[in-house]
Amino acid sequence: MPLLVMKFGGTSVADLDRIQNAAAKVQREVERGYDVIVIVSAMSGKTNELVGWVEQTSPLYDAREYDAVVASGENVTAGLMALRLQEMGVPARSWQGWQVPINTTSAHSAARFVSIPRENIDAKFAEGMKVAVVAGFQGLSAEGRITTLGRGGSDTTAVAFAAAFGAERCDIYTDVDGVYTTDPRISSKARKLEKIAFEEMLELASLGAKVLQTRSVELAMRYNVRLRVLSSFEDTDENSGTLVCGEDEIMESKVVSGVAYSRDEAKITLFTIEDRPGVAQAIFGPLSDAGVNVDMIVQNISEKDYDEAHSGAVTDMTFSCPINQVARAKKAMEDAMAAGLINYDDLIIDTEVAKVSVVGIGMRSHAGVAATMFKALAAENINIKVISTSEIKISVLIDRKYMELAVQALHDAFELEKAA
Amino acid sequence: MPLLVMKFGGTSVADLDRIQNAAAKVQREVERGYDVIVIVSAMSGKTNELVGWVEQTSPLYDAREYDAVVASGENVTAGLMALRLQEMGVPARSWQGWQVPINTTSAHSAARFVSIPRENIDAKFAEGMKVAVVAGFQGLSAEGRITTLGRGGSDTTAVAFAAAFGAERCDIYTDVDGVYTTDPRISSKARKLEKIAFEEMLELASLGAKVLQTRSVELAMRYNVRLRVLSSFEDTDENSGTLVCGEDEIMESKVVSGVAYSRDEAKITLFTIEDRPGVAQAIFGPLSDAGVNVDMIVQNISEKDYDEAHSGAVTDMTFSCPINQVARAKKAMEDAMAAGLINYDDLIIDTEVAKVSVVGIGMRSHAGVAATMFKALAAENINIKVISTSEIKISVLIDRKYMELAVQALHDAFELEKAA
Structure with a gap:
């Protein structure tokens, strides 16, 4: 049976x-x-x-x-x-x-x-x-x-x-009646997906699309369990909802499947820290111990002049975390400074940022996704503060006030309102 | 420990x-x-x-x-x-x-x-x-x-x-803070008992005193578990409440420990049924099958004249049951009549009765309890409709309107307001 x-x-x-x-x-x-x-x-x-x-x-x-x-x-x-x-x-x-x-x-x-x-x-x-x-x-x-x-x-x-x-x-x-190309409350052009790959769903879930719990998608991927998301409140049949499945079941897919966002982000920058082996561990070890979920990490060459107080090369380190963990993150950094583990000139917190991401397994075999994304954002005069990429995802941190605009612009740029 | x-x-x-x-x-x-x-x-x-x-x-x-x-x-x-x-x-x-x-x-x-x-x-x-x-x-x-x-x-x-x-x-x-000689809502002279025997508690519980579940008292008696009933809402110490225990722990007790009542009783009388072996089974078997909890049973010699329709001696049978089972009892009797199991001239239902009982292990060794009880009720002009006795209990059915009066009169007659 x-x-x-x-x-x-x-x-x-x-x-x-x-x-x-x-x-x-x-x-x-x-x-x-x-x-x-x-x-x-x-x-x-x-x-x-x-x-x-x-x-x-x-x-x-x-x-x-x-x-x-x-x-x-x-x-x-x-x-x-x-x-x-x-x-x-x-x-x-x-x-x-x-x-x-x-x-x-x-x-x-x-x-x-x-x-x-x-x-x-x-x-x-x-x-x-x-x-x-x-x-x-x-x-x-x-x-x-x-x-x-x-x-x-x-x-x-x-x-x-x-x-x-x-x-x-x-x-x-x-x-909800399935997984959408983006949040329909933000873009009226959002379209329900018939199928989506496990990896894409994982990225969307971790980016704040609350349809499925991340862990359940991980488990489904590991055991190749075909998952279907559908509505309790509508008449449903064997074609309803969105099927979350292996890539092999998705014959033809678009380069980008969806645009996700996360509103409550914060950006923390440590200016002028020593650029030496082990400094990343000295920063992110204490953050992890303090229960801060660090998301994006970017290390820049410092724009500040070489500082006499430092004996070697210096750099700036920027990371993002959920906005409600900022106080904890700040304290962890100050404690690490006081304990002599790290040394920075300044710690700047920006709590007015949001993260917007495009996700798609098609990216693996298509170049130019990042270029299309940056062009679309530039056309709306949206400044990108931090960029982070994975194999099937590109995320940017931007001013929170532009978040909805960015989501709509990207949805249009990748023509997500059209089926594959 | x-x-x-x-x-x-x-x-x-x-x-x-x-x-x-x-x-x-x-x-x-x-x-x-x-x-x-x-x-x-x-x-x-x-x-x-x-x-x-x-x-x-x-x-x-x-x-x-x-x-x-x-x-x-x-x-x-x-x-x-x-x-x-x-x-x-x-x-x-x-x-x-x-x-x-x-x-x-x-x-x-x-x-x-x-x-x-x-x-x-x-x-x-x-x-x-x-x-x-x-x-x-x-x-x-x-x-x-x-x-x-x-x-x-x-x-x-x-x-x-x-x-x-x-x-x-x-x-x-x-x-509640213990077991009382009677319901304090009915008699202001009700007194909290320091100790009460399992057997007495069982009779009181089955008579409607809702302090303890009958089954728990039975189990306590069987395993000689000392039970104490006391209040959650008062400061309590090792002497609070009422101890329910074996008779051996109760050094000196009064002849009667308490007066109980049950308000919602009904009395059913079958007139002029055959007085032959097996007739009780023919009546109470069907009642049991119908789920009627028959309590008191009394068989009288019929006061009616010998009836030509009957070939032998005749009698009247009276029993009591909870008032909400009267309809079921009546139907069981009518069905038994229709099936030829029993034969009666008339079935009279009295739903205006209540049961009042005196309970005490001291009764076993003291004569005169019944006499004291009947005298007290007679002094108040309360007519007794049915009497039933056990080793440690005497129960009477009376008109419901006299129930409170009867409880008070019996509480006084046995001087239950005074400690032993």
């Missing part, structure tokens, strides 16, 4: 009506001849309520107890979904993480999968069960405690089950 | 403040040198919310899924209580039913204990844990599914743990 994994997020199971709506989508796949594993999140709002109670009870909480409390939200949805399916005449039962068991590491609130044995669920499929409803986001540690995977963990649960059970596809039902 | 079981019901853990208050009571016992097992209910209202969702989702629900959903309420409280205790510096952890494991039968929503192995919890006590917080009301079936014990199951969980771990005492914290 072919098997499908279907995942419903919090807004898709927010109340009993929506659970019924989701159950109807599951029933349709059963009628098409599939065995189905359904992964559910907590009813929206429930996880936040539980987290709030934990944090109020114990600000520096024991993560094992946090996990035990917070995982209960998914258990409720799993039971209700199984009941709804039974009510529709579909043989279904719920599974909590420890019942499968979903074996994970003991890193509470950030656990990783160790194994998902198929025996228990397969035995029930063999007995005639058509749908296994599994509580997402949770697992079981070797010590017998409940673990959680961290926020967005239900997507990752879905992909892990699709891999473990050799599912034909993993359908992620959410509140 | 001496061990104590402490149980907190739904109103005692209704919100984070109350959980903190309960945790403070636990901390005090730890400071007195006890290891503690805490049994918690769901925060009040939560179980009803979950039950509502289940019933709306599937009116004829699968009890296995019902149990999986409903048990989550206790899991949340257990985690929060453990966190609160940790925050106070008390080494604590939560245990869900399957983690202990609390092994039960597979009778979902009405499961019974099979075994509570001590190994896992004892191992943690040996490592320095001072408090095990256990989710009440739930267990694990041999099939690996979550079970629940039915309403009030948290009291029973507490007693079962006290028995399994040889606890010095099982303290049931609730919203």
